[in-house]
Each structure stands twice: as structure tokens, then as C-alpha cells.
Amino acid sequence: MLTPGSLGGVGDTGRVRRLGILLFDGVEELDAMGPWEVLSYWTSHHPADGWETRLVARDKVPVTAAKGAVLVPHAAWAPDLDLVVIPGGAGTRALMRDAGTLAWVRDLRERGALITSVCTGALVLAAAGLLAGRAATTYHASFGELLAAEPTCLPDREARWVDTGDVVTAAGVSAGIDMALHLVDRLAGRERARQVRRGIQYDPEPPV
Amino acid sequence: MLTPGSLGGVGDTGRVRRLGILLFDGVEELDAMGPWEVLSYWTSHHPADGWETRLVARDKVPVTAAKGAVLVPHAAWAPDLDLVVIPGGAGTRALMRDAGTLAWVRDLRERGALITSVCTGALVLAAAGLLAGRAATTYHASFGELLAAEPTCLPDREARWVDTGDVVTAAGVSAGIDMALHLVDRLAGRERARQVRRGIQYDPEPPV
Numbered sequence: 001m002l003t004p005g006s007l008g009g010v011g012d013t014g015r016v017r018r019l020g021i022l023l024f025d026g027v028e029e030l031d032a033m034g035p036w037e038v039l040s041y042w043t044s045h046h047p048a049d050g051w052e053t054r055l056v057a058r059d060k061v062p063v064t065a066a067k068g069a070v071l072v073p074h075a076a077w078a079p080d081l082d083l084v085v086i087p088g089g090a091g092t093r094a095l096m097r098d099a100g101t102l103a104w105v106r107d108l109r110e111r112g113a114l115i116t117s118v119c120t121g122a123l124v125l126a127a128a129g130l131l132a133g134r135a136a137t138t139y140h141a142s143f144g145e146l147l148a149a150e151p152t153c154l155p156d157r158e159a160r161w162v163d164t165g166d167v168v169t170a171a172g173v174s175a176g177i178d179m180a181l182h183l184v185d186r187l188a189g190r191e192r193a194r195q196v197r198r199g200i201q202y203d204p205e206p207p208v
Numbered sequence: 209m210l211t212p213g214s215l216g217g218v219g220d221t222g223r224v225r226r227l228g229i230l231l232f233d234g235v236e237e238l239d240a241m242g243p244w245e246v247l248s249y250w251t252s253h254h255p256a257d258g259w260e261t262r263l264v265a266r267d268k269v270p271v272t273a274a275k276g277a278v279l280v281p282h283a284a285w286a287p288d289l290d291l292v293v294i295p296g297g298a299g300t301r302a303l304m305r306d307a308g309t310l311a312w313v314r315d316l317r318e319r320g321a322l323i324t325s326v327c328t329g330a331l332v333l334a335a336a337g338l339l340a341g342r343a344a345t346t347y348h349a350s351f352g353e354l355l356a357a358e359p360t361c362l363p364d365r366e367a368r369w370v371d372t373g374d375v376v377t378a379a380g381v382s383a384g385i386d387m388a389l390h391l392v393d394r395l396a397g398r399e400r401a402r403q404v405r406r407g408i409q410y411d412p413e414p415p416v
Contacts, residue, residue: 030245037238072278172409201380
């Protein structure tokens with residue numbers, strides 16, 4: 001299994017590395033599908049980089065997301081992911097109390113996977129004990145819940161994402177797009193991340 | 209049915225207005241799910257505004273999107289949408305040759321629905337004859353195809369989206385998020401659009 005230190009390089013193990021985005025009932029749609037667009041654009045257009053992206057869930061059955069979209073996972077939980085994205089959404093509150101989910105996340109961490117979250121996905125990382133004494137961000141309205149779940153967490157209310165090496169957390173919903181581009185930059189280099197940004201024409205102009 | 213002129217107001221018909229985002233095999237994920245997040249956030253948090261959002265498809269069966277995500281539509285094609293979003297993606301080239309899709313889009317237009325597209329969704333509007341003599345945008349690499357499909361179209365290569373009143377086109381992929389916020393602004397006002405932007409924490413910071 002990959003060690004965190006080797007995550008900065010590309011393809012040095014000679015096998016395809018597995019990137020999984022977690023789906024669950026009540027996942028906020030863009031929390032999952034923003035990173036999916038960025039990461040699957042990268043891995044499908046540049047397979048020689050040695051990564052593949054999948055949507056994973058506890059069971060391989062459709063989930064109903066927070067706003068009602070129905071999404072079908074590609075695979076059930078895998079123990080051998082090299083990178084996992086835990087999106088946020090109302091459904092994270094149930095995950096925080098689900099021993100199976102927390103054990104899966106801890107196990108991935110112990111195996112050396114890079115653990116990332118978007119929005120209130122950080123609450124799941126906190127409940128799993130992964131944010132003890134660690135800088136992190138979450139949805140703008142959820143820092144109270146984050147500190148309740150992990151009082152030793154060091155909240156960063158300004159950052160769009162916080163990269164602490166083996167754990168990366170993003171701010172709310174759309175911040176997952178920025179974090180995912182950062183992950184491409186980190187894992188495959190600046191030029192590749194720019195290609196992906198151009199590919200999804202990510203030149204945002206919020207109109208209001 | 210709604211007349212285009214009444215689309216600037218809110219709820220003046222006394223019935224719920226229907227907003228549909230089209231799914232199809234080969235739809236680019238973020239083209240559909242970016243607008244979905246914005247529009248479903250709006251309509252689910254503010255039902256009194258009088259709109260509802262659905263994912264629609266030709267048949268009510270799962271579609272496999274361009275990067276491999278599997279999405280389940282809520283409903284089959286509806287003739288009574290008040291606003292439709294046609295996303296882009298590799299699958300649009302098949303839609304451009306599909307008489308049923310083109311007739312459905314033309315029929316919605318004739319009934320007074322607001323017709324919108326993201327990315328290469330504009331190619332479908334062009335094939336349906338809706339962009340004749342009209343300003344429009346599309347994916348940055350697809351203006352040649354757009355002009356081949358509709359030589360009288362007036363391409364706008366700089367705009368993030370182009371609102372020509374009864375037809376609105378957005379640039380590539382992530383531009384659908386900006387266009388959808390513009391639609392909330394247009395249909396429910398500036399303050400509502402700002403609430404939605406804050407709700408999805410859309411303060412983009414592309415890292416590369």
C-alpha cells in the first residue's frame with residue numbers, strides 16, 4: 001500500500017492507483033460531483049498518469065442525494081483506495097454515528113490512503129478521530145459542529161481548502177472543485193491541473 | 209403555458225413552475241449537476257418561490273454520463289416544462305441527429321418555455337433551429353461545430369453565458385453554475401441568488 005510520502009509522485013508503484021468518491025444517502029450533490037468532474041476528467045483523459053476514479057458506497061445500490069438526485073455507485077467500499085473523497089451533506093450526521101463507516105475511514109488512513117473531505121464531510125473525519133490537533137475547514141455554518149466532534153481541531157475559517165499532508169479538507173460544496181484541482185496539481189503536477197481546469201472551462205464568474 | 213415575458217416574475221400563475229435538466233447517455237456530469245445544485249438548492253429551500261426542479265430524460269432509465277457516472281432521471285420527457293437546461297457532453301452529437309429530441313426542444317420553445325444550454329448543449333439548440341441569427345456561446349473548443357450547425361448564429365467567445373431573452377446559452381462545463389445563478393437572479397431576484405451562492409459557498413479560488 002501507498003505511503004503518504006509517495007503520494008507526491010506519479011505512477012512509481014507500477015500499478016493503477018485508486019481514487020474513490022464516497023456516495024451515501026443525503027450526500028450533497030455538488031460536493032461529490034464537483035470533485036468527480038475534476039478527478040475523472042484527469043484520470044480518463046490521462047490514463048498514463050496511473051490513476052482511476054470511481055464512485056463508491058457502502059453497498060452497490062443507488063443513493064438519494066440531499067437535493068433528490070439519484071446516483072449509482074460503481075463499487076462497494078473498497079479497502080484498497082489510495083485516495084478517498086468524503087463529501088458533505090445532511091447525510092453526514094448519520095455517518096458520524098455509523099461505526100462501520102468510521103472504521104472504514106480509519107482503516108484507509110492506517111493503510112496510508114490520502115483522506116480528503118468536502119464541506120461537512122469533515123465531520124465524518126472528526127468523528128473518526130482523524131482531525132485531532134489538526135487544521136481543517138468545513139462548511140461555513142458547520143464549524144460549531146466540527147469543534148463539538150473534535151475539540152482539538154484547529155479550524156481555518158478563511159481557507160478554501162486545508163492540506164495537512166495526509167488529510168485534506170475543503171470548505172463548503174463548490175470548494176470541492178478547487179480542492180480537487182489542488183489534488184491534481186499535487187499528484188500529477190501544475191501543467192496537468194491547468195489542462196484539467198481548461199478542460200472543464202473553470203473560469204468562474206459568479207454573477208451575484 | 210407560460211409566455212416568455214412572464215418569466216421575469218415569480219409565481220404569478222398560481223401553479224408550480226417546472227424546471228427540467230435533461231439527462232442523456234454521454235452527458236457531461238458537471239454540465240448537468242452544477243445547474244442541478246444551484247437550481248435544486250433554490251427550489252427546495254424556497255418552495256414559496258413557486259418552482260420545482262427535476263432531472264428528466266427521454267426514458268426514465270439510468271443514463272451513463274460522459275465520464276462514467278450513472279445518474280437516474282426523476283421523470284421522462286415532459287411537454288409542460290417552463291424552463292429546460294440542455295447540458296453538453298459527447299452525447300450531444302447523437303442528440304443533434306435525433307429527430308425526437310429536436311422536436312421536443314422545438315415544442316417546448318413553441319409552448320413558451322425558457323430554453324437554456326450548457327457547453328455543447330448549444331449544438332442541440334442549433335440543430336433544433338433555435339439559434340438562427342442569435343448570439344450564443346458554447347464550449348471553448350466547439351465554436352466551429354456550432355457554426356457548422358447554425359451558420360447564422362452569432363458566436364460570443366468571451367461571455368460566460370449569453371441571455372437573449374427566451375434562449376440562454378452558457379460556456380463550457382463549469383459555466384453552467386454561473387448561468388444557473390443568473391437564472392435564479394432573473395427568476396427570483398438578486399437577494400435570492402445571493403442566498404443560493406452563499407448556500408453552496410460559491411467563492412471560487414481556482415488553485416492553478
